[in-house]
Amino acid sequence: xxxxxxxxxxxxGRTFGHWRAQPVPFVVTLLFPVLIVLMMGGLxxxxxxxxxxxxVPFVVPGVLALTMLFxxxxxxxxxxxxxxxxxxxxxxxxxxxxxSVVAGRCLADLAASxxxxxxxTLAGFALGWRWSAGPGEVLAAYGLLLLLRFGLLWVGVWxxxxxxxxxxxxxxxxxVWPVGFLxxxxxxxxxxxxxxxxxxxxxxxxxxxxxxxxLFGNPGVAGGSWPADHGQxxxxxxxxxxxxxxxxxxxxxxxxxxx
Numbered sequence: 382x383x384x385x386x387x388x389x390x391x392x393x394g395r396t397f398g399h400w401r402a403q404p405v406p407f408v409v410t411l412l413f414p415v416l417i418v419l420m421m422g423g424l425x426x427x428x429x430x431x432x433x434x435x436x437v438p439f440v441v442p443g444v445l446a447l448t449m450l451f452x453x454x455x456x457x458x459x460x461x462x463x464x465x466x467x468x469x470x471x472x473x474x475x476x477x478x479x480x481s482v483v484a485g486r487c488l489a490d491l492a493a494s495x496x497x498x499x500x501x502t503l504a505g506f507a508l509g510w511r512w513s514a515g516p517g518e519v520l521a522a523y524g525l526l527l528l529l530r531f532g533l534l535w536v537g538v539w540x541x542x543x544x545x546x547x548x549x550x551x552x553x554x555x556x557v558w559p560v561g562f563l564x565x566x567x568x569x570x571x572x573x574x575x576x577x578x579x580x581x582x583x584x585x586x587x588x589x590x591x592x593x594x595x596l597f598g599n600p601g602v603a604g605g606s607w608p609a610d611h612g613q614x615x616x617x618x619x620x621x622x623x624x625x626x627x628x629x630x631x632x633x634x635x636x637x638x639x640x
Contacts, residue, residue, distance in 0.1 A: 418504050498523060
């Protein structure tokens with residue numbers, strides 16, 4: 382365990398070093414969700430909800446959840462690049478715990494997610510978003526967001542280890558948008574066709590978005606369906622399932638990696 386922790390911290394530091402050496406891509410990734418919330422809340426809020434003031438309390442928690450999905454392709458691309466350039470093979474030749482390479486990347490990206498949430502929160506404040514809950518509920522909401530990010534990161538790690546090349550990364554970049562929009566991040570599923578609304582409600586992003594809206598004391602989606610009424614439970618179950626499935630798969634893919 383000590384070897385795993387030490388190796389993970391060292392390799393997380395390697396990722397931090399890359400970001401310091403090339404800060405522009407990191408900053409762009411950090412601020413892109415801010416652009417999304419400013420665009421959706423400031424430009425389209427009036428058209429969607431009648432006024433931006435009515436829409437901002439709904440959309441900001443949703444985009445906070447969506448922010449946890451953004452950057453998944455960056456994780457995948459970094460792991461794919463290391464594998465294709467022989468960097469991963471060099472790591473495997475060193476006395477490192479087999480899980481520290483992927484865990485180090487997850488740790489670094491999770492730290493970046495904290496910075497992304499901070500930037501998004503400030504953007505929400507600039508639009509007039511506020512929470513009405515106490516400190517405990519607010520911390521729980523941010524904890525659920527980071528839990529979702531942690532689960533999604535293992536999906537990205539596994540996809541990066543299994544990807545055949547940059548083309549697979551491009552496909553994931555394209556799929557991020559349908560997954561993000563087919564949820565309750567931007568709209569109440571009651572406004573969608575019934576079958577499409579049912580799909581959106583079972584999206585893991587929807588569970589976390591619904592849960593954090595409730596914890597922040599912001600308006601949420603109309604209830605009535607099982608996933609809408611059990612958002613907090615699903616916001617914990619979905620990430621745990623992702624980790625339980627994709628962490629072992631990632632470890633096995635790393636051990637079998639041959640490029």
